[in-house]
Amino acid sequence: MAASVTARGGSHRSPASQAKAAIDQPVSDTYDQPGLTTGLAASGDIVVYGFDDGNVLVYDAERDGEVLSLGVDRAVSHLLVREPQTAIVAWMDADRFSPLDLDAGAGPLIKHRGLWDIDATADGDLIASVSYPADAAGSVGVTDGQGSVLWSAPLKDAAGSAVALADEGEYVAVGAAHHWDDGTEPTGQPGIRLYDDTGTELWHHDHDEDVLSVGISTAHEVVTAGTDDGRTIVLDLEGNLLWESEEYSGWIALSGDGETILSSEPDGTLVALESTTGEERWSTDVDMWAGEDLSVSDDGHRSLVVDRGEGEFVLVEEGETIWTESHDVGPGRGALAGDGSAWSTIVTDLEAETSLVQMYRDPEAVRETEPTRGDDAASEGDGATDEDSSDGEDDPSDEDESTDEADDPTGRASSSLALVEYDILGNDPDEEYITLRNTGDESLEMTGWTLRDREDGGRVGVNLRRFDFPSGFTLEPGADVTIVSGQGEDTDETLYWGEKRQQVWNEDGDLVIVQNAAGEVVLEAPITANDNDENTGSASGDLTVVIDQTNAPVEGGEHLQVVATLTNEATAERTDTIELVVGGEVVDSQSVTVAGEATHPVELGYTTYPVDQDVSFEVTVRTSDDSASTTVSVTAASGATDDDDGGESEAGTGEPDQDDSDEPATEPDDENESGAEDPADPEDESGESGESDAPPEEPAPEPEAGTETPADESPGATGNDTGGGTDE
DSSP, rough: OOOEEEEOOOOOOHHHHHTTTOOEEEEEEEEEOOOOEEEEEETTTEEEEEETTTEEEESSOOOOEEEEEOOOOOOOEEEEETTTTTTEEEEEGTEEEEEEETTTTTTOOOTTTEEEEEEEEETSSSSEEEEEOSSSSOOEEEEETTOOOEEEEEEEEEEEHHHHEETTEEEEEEEEOEEEETEEESSSSSEEEEETTOOEEEEEEESSOOOEEEEETTTTEEEEEEEEEOEEEEETTSOOOOEEOOOSSSSSOOOSSSEEEEEEEEEEEEEEEOOOOOOOOEEEEOOSSOEEEEETTSSEEEEEEEEEEEEEEEEETTEEEEEEEEEEEOEEEEEEESSEEEEEEEEEEETTTEEEEEEEEEEEHHHHHHHTTSSSHHHHHHHHHHHHHHHHHHHHTTTTTTTTTGTTTOOOOOOOEEEEEOOOOOGGGGGGGEEEEEOOSSSSEEEEEEEEEESSSBBTTTTOOOOOOOOOOOTTTTTTEEEEEOOOOOOSSSSOOOSSSSSSOOTTTTEEEEETTTOOOOEEEOOTTTTTTTTTOOOOEEEEEEEEEESEEEETTEEEEEEEEEEEEESSOOOEEEEEETTTEEEEEEEEEEEETEEEEEEEEEEEEOOOOOOEEEEEEEOOOOOEEEEEOOOOOOOOOOOOSSSEEEOOSSOOOOOOEEEEEEOOOGGGGOOOOOHHHHHOOSSOEOOOOOOOOSOOOOOOOSSOHHHHHHHHTTTTTOOSOOOO
């Protein structure tokens, strides 16, 4: 199915939208299916639309309206776009979502019964989901970008109405609502719940009415919530109440930086609040109530307000309306880019049963925000660095004009900043660092300066945020500053990037790139973990691992054993913790000491979960310096029955998900036309007749943890409704 292109700059613009002549309209197309979902990358460089036929439409530098047919014949309900090339797509009516690789046009498919809401980290590598079944309690789970369910937990006495994932995935905030006992009476305990990255509930804050929206910011240490009775509740990360108000709507949005709460009131008022105090920053009359259809930029300065039923849109900047649009043909939805520079709209023409998709960009906003923002990953790969380079060379305002830039091997703007030391080997971001030195005679005031790697955050396919030097940070002449990739408390000598799970720097070769507040590249230095003269970590890289054998295949419920050999290439004795990792979780570990220039065998293992069908998956043995992986098989116990779904991961079940089989024949996504993994359905009570699927070609999902929640055929929602669930 193809989209047809219409005239640019459509005829529905209101006089208010025409007043800001600088606004461009790079996309204005139609699609021959209804649709009510859209999403934008943080930089606005990728825009995606979702439709009732289950497909998505993509616009970016490489695709001008490419249709991706994903093989799920249900309406797209959610779209989250994460750079460089990931879109998290959800189909509530199919109880499924997928981290979609836009380049490949496919991705693993994860099932979560009663799926209601999703959220994802900035790199798209972690996805949180909650469920709102029709007649049972809900559940919450976290899945990685490869489709493996990392953890899941039942909500026990509530349904999941909203979910928010912290920047690094270390916390998951859940908005809880009543669930329905046998579909007739609301029961359970609504409120706010916070989970850590293992699925452990840290605390809960009970409330009498359903929570409609939830947000979290680790930078400002707040968890925010809006409730069905019109309350705004803000707690700290320990669960202590910071403030609460009855003056605002239950639908709120928290800015990406955690500083601003936006609330759209039923009387048409839009209000901006300071998140930690509740102090009102500004309010304005936009003459519409957005409810959940409210987007806010990362810095809180811009917001897009949508009247879904009327297809009306208003863009507000610091309380001032700067653009409007209205359609009288049907309902609409919208999305705002994280940097506020672009926004997208989709409107369904009810009579024609088609969709109008449009995207707008404000060049002035790009020029204002681009030099200091750290999330515009798309610009890093399309020549932005080269442009910055040439600007830096020609700019007469450079600090040291006497330096001959032709002698600078990087060809960048001159600066006294130098890379003097680094250690980028190993798996622990807390042990990875680079050290910079001010070699000049003057202080370097580094407010607004940024640090990044070459393009992709240090690993192929992974996009980590840039590092922003703290406001007011100054590097004195001759002084060093070490930037650690992991987490910690900043000092004058050591700053922390804040990564929790993954390294920043690519061990096979990377670039350290520092830009000043004007966006000029002042340092570009190559690094590689194989350069022993530069990599000064005394022990890093010395302890390697090779997997020798396993006892696989084993029957589900039996002990899986992995035998590996450690080699200490250094002359000194080395002690390290060796870990066995399955599905992103450490299932066994031991401390081992290896003599210098010697080898040492190690045996690791764990008890597998019972399975109904033979499965294969990857196990990894890792040291601080190295890792090795192999694929193992677990077989079904003799006499096991195959009466479940095949090939899909399942979030929120709380049970080990081991690629069960027999997906209902009426589920169109069983055909797997997109090449995605199909989710497992351990206890499908939908009542639909099933057929046995072939085993998946990709490695099967890894085990889950927790206790199973009841299954149900209904996701507790109808049509395209997205977001938190009020009792209907």
